[in-house]
Amino acid sequence: MSDWLRRRAGALAIFLLFFLVWEVAVRFLGIKEYLLPPPTKIWSEFLKRSDIVMASAWVTTQEILAGYLLAVVVSVPLAMAITFSRFMENAVYPVIVFLQIIPKIAIAPLFIIWFGFGFLPKLLLVFLLSFFPIVVASIAGFKALDADIMDFARTTGAGGWRLFAKIRLPQALPQIFTGLKVGAALSATAAVVAEFVASDKGLGYLLLQYNGQLETPMVFAIVVLLSLIGLAVYYAVELLERFAIPWHVSQQRDEPGTALV
Amino acid sequence: MKALLLSVLFAFSCVAWSQDKVSFRMNWYLGGLHVPFYYGKDRGFYAAEGIDLTLNEGRGSANTVQVVAAGSDTFGLADSSSVILTASKGADVKSVMSLLNSTGFAVISMASTGIRTPKDLEGKRLAVSPGDPLGQLFMALAAVNKLDTSKISMVQVDPAAKVVSVLEKKADALLGGADDQFFLIKQRGIEPAALRFADYGANIVGMTVLTKSELIKSKPDLIRRFVRASARSWEEAKKNPGAAVDAALKVKPDLNRQSTLDQMMVDFELLDSKNSKGRIGMGAQADWDQTLELLKKYRGLETKEPWTTFHTNEFVGK
Numbered sequence: 086m087s088d089w090l091r092r093r094a095g096a097l098a099i100f101l102l103f104f105l106v107w108e109v110a111v112r113f114l115g116i117k118e119y120l121l122p123p124p125t126k127i128w129s130e131f132l133k134r135s136d137i138v139m140a141s142a143w144v145t146t147q148e149i150l151a152g153y154l155l156a157v158v159v160s161v162p163l164a165m166a167i168t169f170s171r172f173m174e175n176a177v178y179p180v181i182v183f184l185q186i187i188p189k190i191a192i193a194p195l196f197i198i199w200f201g202f203g204f205l206p207k208l209l210l211v212f213l214l215s216f217f218p219i220v221v222a223s224i225a226g227f228k229a230l231d232a233d234i235m236d237f238a239r240t241t242g243a244g245g246w247r248l249f250a251k252i253r254l255p256q257a258l259p260q261i262f263t264g265l266k267v268g269a270a271l272s273a274t275a276a277v278v279a280e281f282v283a284s285d286k287g288l289g290y291l292l293l294q295y296n297g298q299l300e301t302p303m304v305f306a307i308v309v310l311l312s313l314i315g316l317a318v319y320y321a322v323e324l325l326e327r328f329a330i331p332w333h334v335s336q337q338r339d340e341p342g343t344a345l346v
Numbered sequence: 347m348k349a350l351l352l353s354v355l356f357a358f359s360c361v362a363w364s365q366d367k368v369s370f371r372m373n374w375y376l377g378g379l380h381v382p383f384y385y386g387k388d389r390g391f392y393a394a395e396g397i398d399l400t401l402n403e404g405r406g407s408a409n410t411v412q413v414v415a416a417g418s419d420t421f422g423l424a425d426s427s428s429v430i431l432t433a434s435k436g437a438d439v440k441s442v443m444s445l446l447n448s449t450g451f452a453v454i455s456m457a458s459t460g461i462r463t464p465k466d467l468e469g470k471r472l473a474v475s476p477g478d479p480l481g482q483l484f485m486a487l488a489a490v491n492k493l494d495t496s497k498i499s500m501v502q503v504d505p506a507a508k509v510v511s512v513l514e515k516k517a518d519a520l521l522g523g524a525d526d527q528f529f530l531i532k533q534r535g536i537e538p539a540a541l542r543f544a545d546y547g548a549n550i551v552g553m554t555v556l557t558k559s560e561l562i563k564s565k566p567d568l569i570r571r572f573v574r575a576s577a578r579s580w581e582e583a584k585k586n587p588g589a590a591v592d593a594a595l596k597v598k599p600d601l602n603r604q605s606t607l608d609q610m611m612v613d614f615e616l617l618d619s620k621n622s623k624g625r626i627g628m629g630a631q632a633d634w635d636q637t638l639e640l641l642k643k644y645r646g647l648e649t650k651e652p653w654t655t656f657h658t659n660e661f662v663g664k
Contacts, residue, residue: 119510119534134600197409201418202371202402283413285403293405294375296506298602299530 122302131306137291138303142310144287145276148204149318152211153272160216161261164223178224185217190278197283207279207287214275215268222264226257259333262326269322273315288314365398366568371419372404376598378525378609379446379553380423384597385590386579395571401597408432414556415439421572425449426551426637427479427645430656434649440559441657443573444629445580446552447619448544450612451480453487454527455512455519457537464491464546467498473517475505480521482644483548490547525612529605544619550637551629552616554657562658573661577626584614627662629653 090097104124110116111123118126131138167173167181189210196206230253238252280289288307295303372380383401386392392399404410407424414422415437422439429441453472455461461470464487474481481500488495501517508520509530520527524540531538543549555576562569583590591607621630634653641647649655 117513119513137600198412198416201413201416203418283405283409293506297375299509299534 119299119301122305127302127305127309130300130302134303138288138306138310141286141288141291142314145273145280145289145311146314148207148276148279148287149211149272149314151204152208152275153215153269153318155208156212156215156219156268156272157265159212160219160264161223164220164227164261167220167224168227181217181220185221189213189275193278193282196279202283202285206283207276210279211272211275214271218267218271219261219264222267223257223261226260226264227253229260230256255330258330262322262330265322265326266319269318270315272318273311277311364396365393366396366571367398367400368392368421368568368572369400369402369419370421371402371410371413371423373407373410373423373425373553374405375403376594376601378591378606378611379613381590381594381606381610382580382583383423383576385583385586385593386575388593388596389579389582391575391578391582392572395575397568397572397575411437411439411556414558417558420561421555421557423553424556425479426554426634426656427641429554429556430638430641430649431645431647433656434647434651438559439556440562440655441554441556441629442562442569442661443555443576443627444551444622444634444657444659444662445554445627446613446616447622447630447633448542448616449483449550449552450523450525450616451483451543451550451552452522452524452528452540453484453519453543454522454524454531454538454540456531457539459518459539461519461539461541464488464493464541467519468494469497470518471499471501471516473501473503473508473511473520475508475521476502478505478521479645483543483550483640484521485644486640487543487546487548525609525616528612529608532608533602533605544616548640549619549633550640551619551633551657554629555627566661570661573627577662580617580626583610587611587614625662628659629657 108123108125111121122130163177167178193206193210196209200206200209234252234256235248238248243251276287277289277292280287281293284290288311292304292307292311295301295307370383372383374380376384380401380403387399387401402419404423407428410419410422410424411428411432413419414424415432423445426441426444429439433439453461453464453467459470461467472484474484485495487493488498501511503511503517508517508522509527511517512520513531513534513536522528524542528538528540555573557569587607587610591601591603591610594606595601595603617626618624619630619633621632622628631653634657638647638649638653638656642649
């Protein structure tokens with residue numbers, strides 16, 4: 086932990102300085118609270134209403150997690166099927182590529198007409214937004230196969246399953262994780278957009294309400310909280326990655342001597 | 347013995363099934379306008395009519411009409427223009443309560459700006475939001491009051507930014523609700539002023555309670571009970587405004603009590619128009635005819651249907 090602190094001290098200092106300048110500037114220049122509230126005001130307003138805000142945060146978190154997990158569960162096997170089946174590649178892949186072009190957020194208002202105000206339209210939008218990056222990255226991962234290694238493995242008599250478990254999957258994992266991280270970052274955006282369009286609970290719902298009431302400190306508090314949720318999901322995936330592919334170069338940047346921060 | 351058992355079972359199932367499950371979608375976040383419904387639920391007026399009511403907040407009238415038309419909610423609260431425009435495009439919805447017979451639409455400004463009559467708007471900057479009905483209906487107000495619209499500059503801003511643009515003097519006035527933005531300005535300790543469209547010859551029917559026409563045919567009794575409970579809720583809220591707001595505060599503790607009360611008092615004023623008198627939910631033909639006429643002129647409504655296609659008084663009477 087102390088090691089972590091030492092490495093992150095620079096970043097923390099920058100954050101602290103940023104908040105300090107913000108606080109002083111707002112107070113010194115007499116900027117009105119509904120335009121830009123000082124950080125201390127944001128914090129104190131948040132504490133006053135932390136009950137409702139945290140309850141809403143839980144609603145939004147559930148939408149994010151459910152939609153994201155659904156996307157993972159659907160897209161990785163789908164990517165495998167597309168890579169390993171000529172039919173799937175010819176028939177399904179072009180459809181996916183085309184669907185990916187549709188601006189998903191633009192069809193969000195349709196979801197209200199179809200599915201109302203409930204949980205389902207949020208789940209679907211999170212799913213749609215995080216689904217495509219994962220599929221595309223996974224396909225790339227499964228395809229980026231070193232043919233020599235495969236040939237070598239076959240000479241040892243390895244069968245289909247062993248080839249998959251020992252070579253294909255491990256080789257694909259780094260790319261899959263890239264897709265998972267992009268999808269994770271998009272999932273929080275998707276949940277909030279879905280709540281903007283139609284909702285009666287959640288952080289996106291609160292955000293619009295406070296914005297309409299000119300309660301700018303609360304708007305800031307919710308934006309910060311949303312960022313933290315997004316960050317938590319992102320780091321959860323990264324943690325998983327560390328366990329899944331500790332050998333990969335993407336995981337070795339924190340070695341002593343190479344760490345910059 | 348068997349007969350007795352059966353009749354007991356029957357009685358039981360009657361109790362269990364006698365409450366109709368009904369969901370009611372508001373037009374917006376819980377505010378003064380919605381308090382009477384929450385009060386009625388809290389006092390058990392809906393339960394007394396055999397209705398198990400769920401109240402839901404909404405995100406704009408147009409949105410509410412869509413979800414009611416889709417059957418996700420049984421009833422909805424939406425402004426008459428949203429109901430009429432959606433119904434004219436073939437959606438199966440109809441108003442069963444003409445709740446606010448005067449529109450709350452108003453030109454809102456800081457009193458110090460000195461906008462007291464529509465004529466004062468000439469030479470001023472007006473904050474409007476692209477695509478909202480206010481801007482189009484303002485043209486009706488301008489026409490009735492013979493304003494020279496070339497002398498009024500329209501500043502396009504996001505709905506949430508309208509109040510800020512007036513407070514920051516980026517605009518002199520905004521188009522909004524007499525029961526809404528007016529109080530946002532007041533909350534900041536500044537004396538607000540409002541020119542209500544309804545007072546200057548450009549009235550349209552405001553909020554209505556709508557449902558699917560299909561339900562009107564299949565369950566008229568349910569609608570009659572719902573309308574009766576809703577009218578009673580409003581009557582009682584008028585008698586006990588403070589208690590009504592407290593009922594809403596139970597559901598949403600972070601409401602501003604004073605603002606919500608202020609808003610509701612304005613909504614009480616809007617219940618009637620010059621033409622409608624007395625009964626809550628009863629629409630007047632003159633108001634609905636004018637609404638249709640203004641919508642045709644300023645919002646591209648295309649219909650040859652009479653007003654009774656969009657609203658019925660049959661559930662308010664008796």
